[in-house]
Amino acid sequence: MPEIILEVKNLEFSFRTYGGVVKAVRDISFDVRKGELLGIVGESGCGKSVSVQCILRLNPEPPGFFEGGEILYKGKDIVKMSNRELRKIRGVEIGFIFQDPMTSLNPTMRVGKQIEEIFVGRKEVSRAEAKQKALEILELVGINEPERRYRQYPHELSGGMKQRVMIAIALVGQPGIIIADEPTTSLDVTIEAQILDILKELQEKFMTSIILITHDLGVVAKMCDRVLVMYGGKIVEEGPVNAIFYETAHPYTSGLIQSIATLDTSRDEELVPIEGTPPDLFSPPVGCPFAARCEYAMEICGMMMPDRTQVTPEHYSACWLLHEYAPDVELPAVVRTTEAEEITPSPEQVETEERV
Amino acid sequence: MNNQTSREVLLEVKDLSQYFRISRDKVLKAVDHVNFKIHRGETVGLVGESGCGKSTTGRTILKLYTPNTGNVYYRGKDVFTFTADEDMQYRKQAQMIFQNPHSSLNPRMTVKDIVGAGMKIHNLAKSKELDGRIEALLRKVGLNKDHMSRFPQEFSGGQKQRIGIARALSVVPEFIVCDEPISALDVSIQAQVLNMLKKSQQDLGLTYLFIAHDLSVVKYISDRVIVMYLGTIVEEAVSEDLYRNPLHPYTQVLLSSIPIADPEQVRRKKRRIVSGEVASPITPPAICRFVSRCPLADQVCREQMPPLREVEPGHNVACFKV
Ligand SMILES: Nc1ncnc2c1ncn2[C@@H]1O[C@H](COP(=O)(O)OP(=O)(O)OP(=O)(O)O)[C@@H](O)[C@H]1O
Ligand SMILES: Nc1ncnc2c1ncn2[C@@H]1O[C@H](COP(=O)(O)OP(=O)(O)O)[C@@H](O)[C@H]1O
Ligand code: SF4
Ligand code: SF4
Ligand SMILES: [Mg+2]
Ligand SMILES: [Mg+2]
Numbered sequence: 275m276p277e278i279i280l281e282v283k284n285l286e287f288s289f290r291t292y293g294g295v296v297k298a299v300r301d302i303s304f305d306v307r308k309g310e311l312l313g314i315v316g317e318s319g320c321g322k323s324v325s326v327q328c329i330l331r332l333n334p335e336p337p338g339f340f341e342g343g344e345i346l347y348k349g350k351d352i353v354k355m356s357n358r359e360l361r362k363i364r365g366v367e368i369g370f371i372f373q374d375p376m377t378s379l380n381p382t383m384r385v386g387k388q389i390e391e392i393f394v395g396r397k398e399v400s401r402a403e404a405k406q407k408a409l410e411i412l413e414l415v416g417i418n419e420p421e422r423r424y425r426q427y428p429h430e431l432s433g434g435m436k437q438r439v440m441i442a443i444a445l446v447g448q449p450g451i452i453i454a455d456e457p458t459t460s461l462d463v464t465i466e467a468q469i470l471d472i473l474k475e476l477q478e479k480f481m482t483s484i485i486l487i488t489h490d491l492g493v494v495a496k497m498c499d500r501v502l503v504m505y506g507g508k509i510v511e512e513g514p515v516n517a518i519f520y521e522t523a524h525p526y527t528s529g530l531i532q533s534i535a536t537l538d539t540s541r542d543e544e545l546v547p548i549e550g551t552p553p554d555l556f557s558p559p560v561g562c563p564f565a566a567r568c569e570y571a572m573e574i575c576g577m578m579m580p581d582r583t584q585v586t587p588e589h590y591s592a593c594w595l596l597h598e599y600a601p602d603v604e605l606p607a608v609v610r611t612t613e614a615e616e617i618t619p620s621p622e623q624v625e626t627e628e629r630v
Numbered sequence: 631m632n633n634q635t636s637r638e639v640l641l642e643v644k645d646l647s648q649y650f651r652i653s654r655d656k657v658l659k660a661v662d663h664v665n666f667k668i669h670r671g672e673t674v675g676l677v678g679e680s681g682c683g684k685s686t687t688g689r690t691i692l693k694l695y696t697p698n699t700g701n702v703y704y705r706g707k708d709v710f711t712f713t714a715d716e717d718m719q720y721r722k723q724a725q726m727i728f729q730n731p732h733s734s735l736n737p738r739m740t741v742k743d744i745v746g747a748g749m750k751i752h753n754l755a756k757s758k759e760l761d762g763r764i765e766a767l768l769r770k771v772g773l774n775k776d777h778m779s780r781f782p783q784e785f786s787g788g789q790k791q792r793i794g795i796a797r798a799l800s801v802v803p804e805f806i807v808c809d810e811p812i813s814a815l816d817v818s819i820q821a822q823v824l825n826m827l828k829k830s831q832q833d834l835g836l837t838y839l840f841i842a843h844d845l846s847v848v849k850y851i852s853d854r855v856i857v858m859y860l861g862t863i864v865e866e867a868v869s870e871d872l873y874r875n876p877l878h879p880y881t882q883v884l885l886s887s888i889p890i891a892d893p894e895q896v897r898r899k900k901r902r903i904v905s906g907e908v909a910s911p912i913t914p915p916a917i918c919r920f921v922s923r924c925p926l927a928d929q930v931c932r933e934q935m936p937p938l939r940e941v942e943p944g945h946n947v948a949c950f951k952v
Contacts, residue, residue, distance in 0.1 A: 611895050
């Protein structure tokens, strides 16, 4: 098994607000392996961003605070690190790409300077070297005329370019881990495809580990090696990408897969939504967070949180259906396209790849 | 094709342009000489890159802007020369559902007031019938009368969008511009809203202009699809034709970029890759707008603008190389 470079153990993170304590992340554990692309999916507000922001301590503290758990990185617990120690990691060893480039780029600073900022105060990198690195990275993320862009301000760039600058900032220090929080949500499909290509290339070229948050199952299918599915502040399913799509073992994941309209959905078919709304994290349910919306819910589900249960060696699900006394249920999953179809691919599939 | 679709043209857009002056010498051509028709009972999908003019087209049709060139005909009459009476009628018959349910509902109005306002303005219900009518509408979109006295902030995104749909339906419209009605919603609740829109269409014989960037959703809901690029229409066809046989280079790139939620299939699929930036809509030259990113571009594309022409029955493309 590949080397584990980051380990999150029983992490609990909450926010004190006027309305009470929001339990945003409720006892989650996972690890990040070298060179893997780990996806995190889930409904908005389920705790995806807060979880990964914990890794770099980017949540505001206060009002946020750790209720428990540890995040082990190179033998040290990030939860206990001082600001000085954190600064050495942020952007240098672990990079972060935010969802909204507009609010995270500094509007008053030229693009080039923002990329080089990470080298400021580091004696081993001269100014000329820093500039050289910035230009190289701009080129790498597919920005034409890097010299010109280097001197421009963020508002002079299009949305797609700004997002690429964000990626350049995250990459320039060649971090071993990159956390990308919905990096393409605000972009068009063609630009999204370009950005995803860049991330994939990095992962393959430099063995960078990437944590990719998205709510788009298509992006997960295309990009990820492993997937965490979150719901109501918890990880409900975890496994290799194929297992998640073809051998789905949690009703929420199954519901998500079924609810989307795909290119194969017939016009006459009715879509199958997940009815109801996600749980209130001010007073999260004691049992399974999905119980109120789950069509398979049993009495026990509302009373006790199900254990994380192994389905196959790498595949886990937290659902009472996996208990030995539970009824046998076949959860709908994505149906694998058959061999026959592989032999005679449709015209779109044989489309020649062209780089222009 | 939808069995309720007739060949009666409900709406026709002719040579429509909408420009925004952004400085003394700069004009942004958001919509530039666009032509299309929508038949009664039909759903026409409108897709394209962000900023290509989809919303502007929808808003101009609904008279939220005055166009710089061209006309919009509703049942054969130019909407910009309507009499006051006709205008009142049009404002009832043609409605809009907005992209962001969180900002398109007035936070100080109750659900009852939001849904009832249009009926009052258009005198569609006597005051003692009003509550009953509102209740029936809410039921139709999957809400109930307990929700009437609540405020929008108390609802989830999917529920807010249903309130928006109830508001649009309240005045018994014929035609609705749905401007990215599900983009701001979670995947798990998008299906609720799509089902709702489909059902309302069947029950009430509605006609939709459906603006979206999710191409799978557009395929699912539309009879015909129009693809825009930087203010112009580049391709237009019956939905199945467009997805099976995209002809414009941009449409091909667009369709091949869709991430499919099936790991083995999406990794097998070869994609057309474009680099290059989207050209600027500000004072664009009269050449092909896709030229900066097009793999097939040559001299003629840099000198002239390709006209939209019919290359197969019902399939229109604006490209010199098709
Ligand atoms: N009131 C306005 N003043 C100036 N420019 C405008 C105005 N409204 C729209 N635009 C510009 O017109 C172009 C088309 O905008 P429009 O909102 O129609 O795009 P769209 O296709 O709906 O994009 P999206 O997918 O992002 O919603 C854009 O470049 C936009 O910035
Ligand atoms: N700064 C904050 N103060 C209070 N609550 C917060 C804060 N940031 C996030 N939360 C809450 O934590 C929960 C998880 O949020 P988040 O991780 O951003 O969700 P998502 O899965 O959409 O990324 C939500 O209920 C959110 O409202
Ligand atoms: S534990 Fe129960 S409620 Fe939760 S997902 Fe499984 S069956 Fe459904
Ligand atoms: S007209 Fe020329 S540049 Fe435009 S899409 Fe066709 S081939 Fe490409
Ligand atoms: Mg988030
Ligand atoms: Mg728009």
